[in-house]
Amino acid sequence: MSSASARQTDLDWIRILMTLVVVLYHCSMFFNPQPWHVKNNELDNGFIFAYTNLAVNGMMPIFFAVSGISAYYSLQKRDSKGFLKERLLRLGVPLAFGVFVLSPPQVYMERSSHHQFAGSLLDFLPHYFDGLYLNIGGQGNFAFAGLHLWYLFFLLLFSLLTAPLFVRTKRARAEKPFGIRHFALMLVSLFVLAALVNDAGNLGGWGILYYLTIYICGFYFFSKEPFQAFVRRSGLATGIGAASxxxxxxxxxxxxxxxxxxxxxxxxVLDRVVSCWCGMLFVFFLADRYLKQTRGPALSYGMEASMPIYVMHQPVIVTIGYLIYALRWPVPAKLLFLLAAVSLVISVLYHFVIRRNNVLRVLFGMKAVRRRLKKNSESRS
Structure with missing residues (x-):
């Protein structure tokens, strides 16, 4: 297996596993004390709350880092036009589908469960374009970034902004060793951004410039062998730093x-940045050591399923949560039911519906497949 192919393999596994982390994170948001679209009638300040904070501190920076690395590999095979066309198709189409189809019911259920709107979904739909949706519990309804699909919104924006620069510099090689000095410089830079630019809002716990910086670092540094060598050397240290x-x-x-x-x-803020930065490097270390050579049907299936699952998981969670939030079940029982129901619905929708229909495949960020026409025994010779 070539080094580039192996590198893509560990990145694919990271995407799959982090998609599962996001699904569990949004399930936990139904129970924890922090604001969300629909909340359970009994909240949890213990294990669920701890998991929520653990996930939110690192999952989205990892997504943007992997996206930056993937942009580097993609631009080795495409020019800027091809790259942006691919981004618009794989990111823009599911984003638009989320904004106009998946988001209105979620905003309605939020407004209804928060007693901000009385009436049916059909009554609410004409009000969906009343103001911009900027935060949970706010007044605007139009979810221009697709609620949980804000990652696609900003990744598409970052791609449009950085593509001209990336294309001009895509052949540049950063062969100088990546060491503790570079590690510390990036850590300080991220701390300054996190401390001075307070625009995190509902964006996964960090700000826009923070994510943009990690995305750019993914392209210029994380994709190169010197950084990968540093990750392999510092696995124990970054693991201890992340855990503490x-x-x-x-x-x-x-x-x-x-x-x-x-x-x-x-x-x-400094502790958060250290946790995020060391945690991200430790994830790269584990993927490099244990997942780089792991290929097979599970990887192929999971990689194709990760985008549709990301796009549809929150509407499923919000809908099921809306149906059960008032039930007087204990939190553990309701959590198990939510996890089981969400897993079943997502699995059935993906395996039996989305992946079998080319229109749905494109709407959920997948590639359309060309189906071979069966030859008729009476076809013309």
Missing amino acids: STLIFILWMRHGIPASGTALSALF
């Missing part, structure tokens, strides 16, 4: 976030 800083972060969250502008706030 993440534990501090979770315990800190349980006791409340420090007031903005204080010294404690700066320490809190």
Whole structure:
């Protein structure tokens, strides 16, 4: 297996596994005390809350890092026109589908469960374009970024902004060793962005410039062998750093976030950045060591399914949550039911419906497949 092929293999596994993390994260949002579209009638401040904070601190930066690496490999085979065409098809189409088809019912269920709207879904639809949806519990309804599909929205935007620069520099090689000095410089840069640019909102816990920086680093540094060599050398250190800083972060969250502008706030942000940065490198380390040579049907199936699952999982979770949020079940029982129901619905929809229909495949971010026509025994010779 070539080094490029092996590199793509571990990135594919990271995408698959992080998609599952996102699904579990949005299931946990139904139960934790933080704002979300539909909330259970009983909330959890323990294990579920801890998992939510663990996932939100690292999952989206990993997605943007992998996207930056993938952009590097994609541009080795395409010019800017081909790259942007592929981005518009694979990101823009499911984003538009999410904005105009998947988001209206979710906004309706949020407004209904938060007692912001009284009436049926049909009554609500004419109001979907009343103002921009900017945050959970706000007044605007039009979800221009597709709610949970904001990742596709910003990845498409980043692709449009950076493609001209990436194309001009795609052949550049960064063969100088990647060491602790570069690690520290990136860590400080991310800390400054996280501390000074407070635009995280509902964007997975971090700001737009934070994600853009990681995306650009993915293209110029994370895709190169010197960075991969550093990841292999520093696996133990980044694992210890990730575990210790993440534990501090979770315990800190349980006791409340420090007031903005204080010294404690700066320490809190620094700990979050260390947790995110070390955690991301440790994930790359584990994927490089254990997943690089792991290929087969499971990888092929999971890689094709990851985008449709990402696109449809939250509407499924919100819908099932909306149907059960008022039921007086204990949290563990309701959590198990939600996980089982979401897994079943997503699996059935993907395997038996979406992947078998070319129109749906394109709408959910997959490639259309050409089906061979069966030859008729009476066909012309």
